[in-house]
Amino acid sequence: MAPRADAVRNRERVLAAARAAFADLGGDAPMEEVARRAEVGMGTIYRHFPDKEALLVAVLDQRSQVSLAWVDEALEHPDPWEGFALLFGRLAQEFAEDRSLVEVARLRRRTDEAESYRQLVAGTQRVIDRAQRAGVLRLGIDADDVPALLAVAWEPPWVEDEQERWSTYVEVLLDGLRRPGPGG
Amino acid sequence: MAPRADAVRNRERVLAAARAAFADLGGDAPMEEVARRAEVGMGTIYRHFPDKEALLVAVLDQRSQVSLAWVDEALEHPDPWEGFALLFGRLAQEFAEDRSLVEVARLRRRTDEAESYRQLVAGTQRVIDRAQRAGVLRLGIDADDVPALLAVAWEPPWVEDEQERWSTYVEVLLDGLRRPGPGG
DNA sequence: CATCATGCGGAGCAACAGTTCCGCTTGTCA
DNA sequence: TGACAAGCGGAACTGTTGCTCCGCATGATG
Numbered sequence: 177m178a179p180r181a182d183a184v185r186n187r188e189r190v191l192a193a194a195r196a197a198f199a200d201l202g203g204d205a206p207m208e209e210v211a212r213r214a215e216v217g218m219g220t221i222y223r224h225f226p227d228k229e230a231l232l233v234a235v236l237d238q239r240s241q242v243s244l245a246w247v248d249e250a251l252e253h254p255d256p257w258e259g260f261a262l263l264f265g266r267l268a269q270e271f272a273e274d275r276s277l278v279e280v281a282r283l284r285r286r287t288d289e290a291e292s293y294r295q296l297v298a299g300t301q302r303v304i305d306r307a308q309r310a311g312v313l314r315l316g317i318d319a320d321d322v323p324a325l326l327a328v329a330w331e332p333p334w335v336e337d338e339q340e341r342w343s344t345y346v347e348v349l350l351d352g353l354r355r356p357g358p359g360g
Numbered sequence: 361m362a363p364r365a366d367a368v369r370n371r372e373r374v375l376a377a378a379r380a381a382f383a384d385l386g387g388d389a390p391m392e393e394v395a396r397r398a399e400v401g402m403g404t405i406y407r408h409f410p411d412k413e414a415l416l417v418a419v420l421d422q423r424s425q426v427s428l429a430w431v432d433e434a435l436e437h438p439d440p441w442e443g444f445a446l447l448f449g450r451l452a453q454e455f456a457e458d459r460s461l462v463e464v465a466r467l468r469r470r471t472d473e474a475e476s477y478r479q480l481v482a483g484t485q486r487v488i489d490r491a492q493r494a495g496v497l498r499l500g501i502d503a504d505d506v507p508a509l510l511a512v513a514w515e516p517p518w519v520e521d522e523q524e525r526w527s528t529y530v531e532v533l534l535d536g537l538r539r540p541g542p543g544g
Numbered sequence: 545c546a547t548c549a550t551g552c553g554g555a556g557c558a559a560c561a562g563t564t565c566c567g568c569t570t571g572t573c574a
Numbered sequence: 575t576g577a578c579a580a581g582c583g584g585a586a587c588t589g590t591t592g593c594t595c596c597g598c599a600t601g602a603t604g
Contacts, residue, residue, distance in 0.1 A: 180550060180601055206591060217553035222593065316528060325529060327515035328508060344500060345509060352536030364571055364580060390561060401583030406563065 187224045189214040195235050198276035203232060205276075229283060233290050236280040240292035243270060247299030257312040257357070260303050261350055267300075267322065268329040268346045278330045281323050312357040325349055371408045373398040379419050382460035387416060389460075413467060417474050420464040424476035427454060431483030441496040441541070444487050445534055451484075451506065452513040452530045462514045465507055496541040509533055 193214035197205040207228055211218050225231040246266050253259035271277055280287070287293050300319040307313035328345040377398035381389040391412055395402050409415040430450050437443030455461055464471070471477050484503040491497035512529040 177550090177602090182601070183551060186552085204591095207593080208591080211554090218593080219554075219595085220552060223551070228592065314532065317532075321525065321529070324515050324525065325512055325532070327511040341505065341508065345505070348498065348501075348509070348536035349532060350536070352532035352534070366571065367581060370582085388561095391563085392561080395584090402563080402585095403565085403583060404581080407581070412562065 183224075186214070186216055186220050189216060190221050190224055190231075191234060191238065194231050195238065198232065198235055198280075199274040203276040203279035207231075229286055230289075232276065232280045233283070233286045236277060236287070237290040237292045239270070239274070239277065240290065240296045243267065243296055244292060244299065247296065247303060250303045251299075251306065256307040256310040257354065260307040260313060263300065263303050264322070264326075264350065264353075265346060268326050268342065271323075271326045271330040272342045275330055278323060278327070310357060312355050314353050314355055317353065367408075370398070370400055370404050373400060374405050374408055374415075375418060375422065378415050379422065382416065382419055382464075383458040387460040387463035391415075413470055416460065416464045417467065417470045420461060420471065421474040421476045423454070423458070423461065424474065424480045427451065427480055428476060428483060431480065431487060434487045435483075435490065440491040440494040441538065444491040444497060447484065447487050448506070448510075448534065448537075449530060452510050452526065455507075455510045455514040456526045459514055462507060462511070494541060496539055498537050498539055501537065 190210065193216075194210045197210045197213055201209065207218065207221060210231070211221055214221070221231070225234060243266070246263050250259035250263040253262060281293070297319050300322055304313065304317065304319055308315055326346075328349065329342040374394065377400075378394045381394045381397055385393065391402065391405060394415070395405055398405070405415070409418060427450070430447050434443035434447040437446060465477070481503050484506055488497065488501065488503055492499055512533065513526040515526075
């Protein structure tokens with residue numbers, strides 16, 4: 177038996193509402209808030225997702241899928257450093273705009289279930305490898321370090337009115353990660 | 361009338377227990393946990409501190425007082441860059457060892473009440489000014505940026521077993537913050 | 545249109561944390 | 575040592591949040 181049409185629709189509504197709610201309020205947004213935004217009852221959420229963590233992971237997985245395109249773009253870039261910097265900057269923006277992503281990614285056990293996220297980490301590792309082989313990226317750093325470094329981006333701003341400071345911090349990090357390369 | 365001796369002693373016990381509890385469990389350690397460690401009732405905590413936030417700020421202030429010595433040391437260092445790097449590294453270690461510090465420092469309104477913390481920020485600004493005047497520190501960065509940058513240190517480790525990775529991240533940051541200076 | 549299982553809504557439950565309250569204890573002082 | 579108020583302990587209250595349960599609505603099917 178195929179699932180009922182409204183059930184499919186509601187699952188999408190919940191996922192979209194969760195993405196928005198978690199992006200706005202962080203990972204500790206109440207489930208009731210998600211239900212309100214989805215215009216759906218609590219029971220409906222829990223029929224589609226076993227618990228809150230599963231919902232968070234589903235959101236992470238969905239967003240990771242979008243980010244996967246950036247990995248290919250980075251690998252195709254003629255300059256290994258520019259490719260890495262491009263990916264790093266975009267991930268930083270993603271984290272800066274959505275606090276919940278870091279919180280979820282920290283749930284190590286559960287992220288194993290997020291297929292797209294795993295692919296994103298693996299892809300990032302390839303980008304890093306290429307840059308390190310080219311001698312333009314500091315050694316001793318791997319894909320697992322990226323989320324930790326990007327903490328500078330997702331950390332909420334300390335000085336009000338200046339929300340774009342994280343991009344300066346990313347510049348600092350990239351400066352510190354870069355190596356001159358064999359050509360000087 | 362002087363306060364009773366046991367009241368003074370208990371206030372110290374609570375403050376010490378809070379420091380330990382928040383360091384271990386972060387800012388969301390339950391008040392009951394603080395009471396347990398202090399071997400004191402809940403009522404005793406609330407007689408000395410109006411609410412949890414006030415207790416957190418008191419801990420921050422106490423620790424900031426200790427850190428103030430580092431500012432003087434940094435200013436007395438003959439090399440402005442080395443002075444800054446020394447202070448930056450020590451603050452990083454402080455944050456890495458005690459997650460709660462960042463969480464508290466983020467309570468902007470309340471930190472105005474933490475005298476030592478204000479002095480620490482002001483002192484850090486002087487260290488930064490000196491390094492920037494000497495041309496060895498990137499411009500466009502001030503004392504308010506330091507806690508945000510140090511997010512790389514307090515962010516809990518992503519890869520288990522490797523708790524010391526934050527020191528690598530601090531190296532990266534310092535590399536990115538440094539400028540060659542007039543002498544080359 | 546009738547049937548009925550799939551799916552839905554949202555009140556209610558249990559766990560937990562911050563805070564208050566009050567009867568009892570204990571330090572202080574003469 | 576006696577009297578008293580300052581101080582104490584911790585049960586209880588309140589609000590919040592994740593999650594469950596069950597009576598009802600509704601889409602699928604013939």
